[in-house]
Amino acid sequence: MIIPAWVITGLLDAGKTTLINRLAEEELKEQEILVIQFENGDVPLKESERIRHLSYTKSQIEETPFEVSERICEELEKNPVDLILIEWNGMEHFHTLEQMFLQFRTKPLVSIEKVIYAAAGEALESRIADSGTISMSQVAASDCAYLRTDGTAKLKREGRVRLKVRSDLPVFTDDHWDRFINKLLRYDLKPQLWLLSVSAAAVLYLLVKPVLGPAGYPLDVFLTVFLGVFLQAMPFLAIGVLLSSAIQVYVSPDWIQRKFPKKMIPAQLFAVFAGFCLPVCDCASIPVFKSLVKKGVPMSAAVTFMLVSPVINPVVILSTWYAFNGNAKMVGVRCGLGILCAVLTGITYLLFPPKKVFAGGMLAGKAEGWEDYTLLSGNPERSSRFFQLMRHAQNEFFSVGKYLLTGIFVSTLFQQLQPAMVRSGTGISMGASILFMMAMAFVLSLCSSSDAVVARALAGSFPLGAVMGFLVFGPMMDIKNVAMLLSGFRKTFIVRLMATVFVICFTAVFLFAAFDSGGIRL
Structure with a gap:
């Protein structure tokens, strides 16, 4: 017992x-x-x-x-x-x-x-x-x-x-x-049980399927699409979590802080370069952002790094390339719009620097060390570090996995119900489609290493411009990112960041869609 x-x-x-x-x-x-x-x-x-x-x-x-x-x-x-x-x-x-x-x-x-x-x-x-x-x-x-x-x-x-x-x-x-x-x-469902619950639901359906007979809703089609998207997304989520955890364990935030230039233009360029070289997801980029700001890195460069790293790192590029069947133009546009929106947002903090950033009390003083709780104290040997890596990756995988499952479920539901409602040319404007997809990206809070697979599943129901809004805005700003920012930053700073990212992303994506989406066809 x-x-x-x-x-x-x-x-x-x-x-x-x-x-x-x-x-x-x-x-x-x-x-x-x-x-x-x-x-x-x-x-x-x-x-x-x-x-x-x-x-x-x-x-x-x-x-x-x-x-x-x-x-x-x-x-x-x-x-x-x-x-x-x-x-x-x-x-x-x-x-x-x-x-x-x-x-x-x-x-x-x-x-x-x-x-x-x-x-x-x-x-x-x-x-x-x-x-x-x-x-x-x-x-x-x-x-x-x-x-x-x-x-x-x-x-x-x-x-x-x-x-x-x-x-x-x-x-x-x-x-x-x-x-x-x-x-x-009250006992809540642990994150590790989410995947088990999905498997149990699938087995239960197979058992009751003969009793249901020719039901009106095509459950077979729904499960086939759901499992197909799930199996495609899981490897990229696992790769992203492993690489992000490796950086958390092996790369010290102090090392990143020392490498950041203090001048504005070199700092902006280095922020984009670091965002490409460090394959961290949006969850891992925020603790690094806190550390950079506390160590005196220019606010504009720190904001650029936080926003650009979940969009242009190699794992995201690979998952986007795979999800859209090797379409290099899609990869290029996503990275290009991501860099543009991140840099423009960073520049706004250079032109209009905020007076106060951190919340009062202990939050500001200890924000930079908050991620240390995930690492074991004591033995720094390689074997100890490896077990730290695996445990961190395991916790991160099951924690983020439930968001991915929710996103796959919603995207599959959209495909099966009434895709004509949201297809371009049937009454909903391009601007409204982009807004809707950006809102969906914010609510679903998907991991950036696997969100491209969900976006590809929605591409049949939404115009390409709206899908690009999902791919660019989602990694930069969603519910879990806001929750993490609330742990150390003032609400006025977070509201300004959300509003700035939203306006810049919507404008950039809308202009992209207005010019026939660059001639890209899926």
């Missing part, structure tokens, strides 16, 4: 033991619980017949982590429980816990289901800043945060802001206990 575990982490005096006591007494009354403490504070743990207790020191998990996990496994095999509550040491990197509980010996016994970051509102900014990447690793791994504010409205407001280094991290306070418990008791 696999026993679920909840991890409560956070700095010393954040109220971790107090939170465990309240959970055990108020919400988990019927559960047999094992509490494992890797840190002992001033508040004692309330034990009872249904609550057992194990305690280990910081030196034990630093010197003999696998011996500790072995003892935990032996205890669970002798005396299994319904739930494990783990109080993690606030000054220990979260990857140490992952190494202990995700190894072959422990993984069949323990499943980490929830990670809660406990924090106290007072002096939160300075305390997290002092702990550096240790706190970053804990916040990054958390499913939600519980903020102890002692009823002070100012601390609630400031604490919420300073924990929003992850824009998607839910933050609960003392007066939202019921919502906090609902979050803990």
Whole structure:
């Protein structure tokens, strides 16, 4: 039997033991619980017949982590429980816990289901800043945060802001206990299960197909098109994720920052060159963009690099060439429009530099080190780096894969339902088609290494100009990019960036379409 575990982490005096006591007494009354403490504070743990207790020191998990996990496994095999509550040491990197509980010996016994970051509102900014990447690793791994504010409205407001280094991290306070418990008791579908769910749905359809008979909707055609696009896109997504992860692991952001020229024109040219040479997707380009701005790289060049790298890197070029059957003109136009729009957007920041860029508090001070949580601390040997690469690539693949599946589903649905509604010449103008496809690219949030396959599937229902709007605007700006930008930049900066990219991309693509799409035919 696999026993679920909840991890409560956070700095010393954040109220971790107090939170465990309240959970055990108020919400988990019927559960047999094992509490494992890797840190002992001033508040004692309330034990009872249904609550057992194990305690280990910081030196034990630093010197003999696998011996500790072995003892935990032996205890669970002798005396299994319904739930494990783990109080993690606030000054220990979260990857140490992952190494202990995700190894072959422990993984069949323990499943980490929830990670809660406990924090106290007072002096939160300075305390997290002092702990550096240790706190970053804990916040990054958390499913939600519980903020102890002692009823002070100012601390609630400031604490919420300073924990929003992850824009998607839910933050609960003392007066939202019921919502906090609902979050803990609700289990979301993990990203790794998305592909399994799709496979299960396909098998289920094959089983019920004989019962359905000659149904009105051509499900056979839908599945054939869906699986065809899916199988074409997966290899490029895998290649893009592997290369992007390799850069995250092996190429230091400091190296990129040192290579960037400080003058405007050389910096713009180097930004385009770096965007071609570094095969990073749009997800990876934003952390690099933060680092560049913090290190004094001209804002115009940093913006150009962030926007151009997901459009013109070799993986995107290869996937576009493959998706459009070796049409070199399509590849050239996509790269050319991508470079033009990125450079023009960068120049606007040279002509009208923003007064304020970063959000206040800890967000600006720690944005450049945020990506460090994905890497293991300690041994920098090649074998260790390789495992870092594979784990990073695995997480990235399943995280981005669900966006790709959604995009393929929507594109296939458009082909099968009423393509005549959106085909050029049947009542919808070219400008409206471009706007619609740009909006779709923003909502679907596809990975740039595989979006060309989805665009090719839509080419039969939309004019070429609209498809080009999908290919150029989507990698530069979509929902997940905006969410990542919100983790460190002011909203005024993000709104200006979105508006500028949108206007420039629409204008460039509309002019391209107005001149008969350059004579390109698919």
